[in-house]
Each structure stands twice: as C-alpha cells, then as structure tokens.
Amino acid sequence: MKTNNKRLKLKRQKIFSQFYLEKRRLNSRYIEFQIGTFVMVFPSTYILLLAPQLEELQGLESLLQQVALDVEIVDTADQALARVLQNPPCLIILQEHLRSESTIHQLRTIADADRMTLVIVTEIDSPSWFHQDQRPDVDGFLVKPLSSDVLFSLIHSASARQYCQRS
Structure with missing residues (x-):
C-alpha cells in the first residue's frame, strides 16, 4: 500500500x-x-464497550485510553446493536452481567460479525469463563484484574482478525 x-x-x-x-x-x-x-x-476501526456501570470495570477505561484505537462506550444492548449495524468494530467488550444469550446472538448474526472479536469481562472466580466451549458465540473472557499487556495483545489480535477477514 x-x-x-x-x-x-x-x-x-x-x-x-x-x-x-x-x-x-x-x-x-x-x-x-x-x-x-x-x-x-x-x-x-474502533473498540465498542458495552458498560453502563463503567466503575465496576476497575480501570478498564483508563487502560483503553492508552490504546491506539478509538473507544466508544454505550449503555444498552440496543445502542450496541445500532452502532454495530452502522459500522462493525474490531472488538466488542461486554460487562459480565450484560452477557445475555440473545444480545450475543444478535451481535453475531449481524453481517460482518465474523470480523468482530467479542469478549466478556469477568471475575477470576466466576464460573462462566471456565466453560468457554458452552459459549460458542463468545471469543473469550477478559478476567479481572486486567493488565495492559493482555489488553494490548487482544486489541492487536482483534484488529488483525478484522483486517484479514476484509481481505
């Protein structure tokens, strides 16, 4: 190029x-x-964060301010779906209590959904991330406490995935 x-x-x-x-x-x-x-x-591209209670994410917002991509924060699943329909992000981060099967399924059925990486922020002792094979529409879990190294690696992978799927 x-x-x-x-x-x-x-x-x-x-x-x-x-x-x-x-x-x-x-x-x-x-x-x-x-x-x-x-x-x-x-x-x-950008990162979409579905987080009505941002204070619960223990520093995720400050970590995201350090990354090179734009970050858009929405409060509801409907806002997230509307934004994804307009322009799919490379990465969607959901708060754990917003991980309804219907929301995740709707996000995955949107055109170009294969280009998006979808992860859920969860607690270290939460049973949800132990059985990832039961959640085929979720690409992974960000387990608290979050580190900048892990977050940067995830963002890099999500950007590369979106880029490769476009090609």
Missing part, C-alpha cells in the same frame, strides 16, 4: 516494558502501528 509522507496524527505509548507503540493515522481509512521495527497497517 502506498502512503503519502503526511502523517495526520502520531501517538506514542510505552507498552510492555521496553517497547513503544507508535500510531500514525495515514488517512481517514488506515492506521499504521509500529512496535520497534515491526510495522502493521490496519483499516481505521
């Missing part, structure tokens, strides 16, 4: 212990990520 030398936006963040993530918005449709000498270009 040919890009011009103009960089509209640069965001540099320290990740892990010795690497920096640099994000450059190449244009309105593409974002370039660089970690050390490794460079990736992805379509511009």
Whole structure:
C-alpha cells in the first residue's frame, strides 16, 4: 500500500516494558502501528464497550485510553446493536452481567460479525469463563484484574482478525 509522507496524527505509548507503540493515522481509512521495527497497517476501526456501570470495570477505561484505537462506550444492548449495524468494530467488550444469550446472538448474526472479536469481562472466580466451549458465540473472557499487556495483545489480535477477514 502506498502512503503519502503526511502523517495526520502520531501517538506514542510505552507498552510492555521496553517497547513503544507508535500510531500514525495515514488517512481517514488506515492506521499504521509500529512496535520497534515491526510495522502493521490496519483499516481505521474502533473498540465498542458495552458498560453502563463503567466503575465496576476497575480501570478498564483508563487502560483503553492508552490504546491506539478509538473507544466508544454505550449503555444498552440496543445502542450496541445500532452502532454495530452502522459500522462493525474490531472488538466488542461486554460487562459480565450484560452477557445475555440473545444480545450475543444478535451481535453475531449481524453481517460482518465474523470480523468482530467479542469478549466478556469477568471475575477470576466466576464460573462462566471456565466453560468457554458452552459459549460458542463468545471469543473469550477478559478476567479481572486486567493488565495492559493482555489488553494490548487482544486489541492487536482483534484488529488483525478484522483486517484479514476484509481481505
């Protein structure tokens, strides 16, 4: 992909212990990520967080502020469904108490749902994440306490999944 030398936006963040993530918005449709000498270009996308009680997520909002993608927070399943219908995100994060089967099924039946990664934030002692095979529409669980390394890895994987599914 040919890009011009103009960089509209640069965001540099320290990740892990010795690497920096640099994000450059190449244009309105593409974002370039660089970690050390490794460079990736992805379509511009976002993370959707379904969390009416954000304070219960113990720092997830502050961790998400450190990532290179835009984050949209919605309060209800209906708002999430409407937003996904407009533009599917690369990653959907649900609070555990909002993980109704009907909401998850509706999110998965939307066109382009195979490009989205859907995870549920849960407690370490919650039985729901022990039996992931019983939840085929959920890609995984983020178990509290959340770490920036795990969250960044998840976001990277979700972005790559969306990019590869588009190709």
